Amino acid sequence: xxxxxxxxxxxxxxxxxxxxxxxxxxxxxxxxxxxxxxxxxxxxxxxxxxxxxxxxxxxxxxxxxxxxxxxxxxxxxxxxxx
Numbered sequence: 846x847x848x849x850x851x852x853x854x855x856x857x858x859x860x861x862x863x864x865x866x867x868x869x870x871x872x873x874x875x876x877x878x879x880x881x882x883x884x885x886x887x888x889x890x891x892x893x894x895x896x897x898x899x900x901x902x903x904x905x906x907x908x909x910x911x912x913x914x915x916x917x918x919x920x921x922x923x924x925x926x927x
Contacts, residue, residue: 854926861923868916875909 879902898906 858923858926861919861926865916865919865923868912868919872909872912872916875905875912879905879909
């Protein structure tokens with residue numbers, strides 16, 4: 846009879862895959878929120894002037910970088926376990 850829970854490495858790999866999907870969905874939502882705040886769309890108003898990020902825009906930008914780094918780490922761990 847097979848073990849229902851599976852081996853610990855398979856469970857961890859499954860857990861990391863679920864975490865990867867959740868992080869990727871959050872990254873997409875954060876990026877879409879940034880695009881709405883900038884006033885442009887995917888092919889919309891490209892501003893040639895430099896402006897600094899302030900307030901919520903800066904926080905979302907930093908959060909995106911952190912999420913991307915966490916996604917990269919989880920991806921590397923997922924590959925190492927398989």
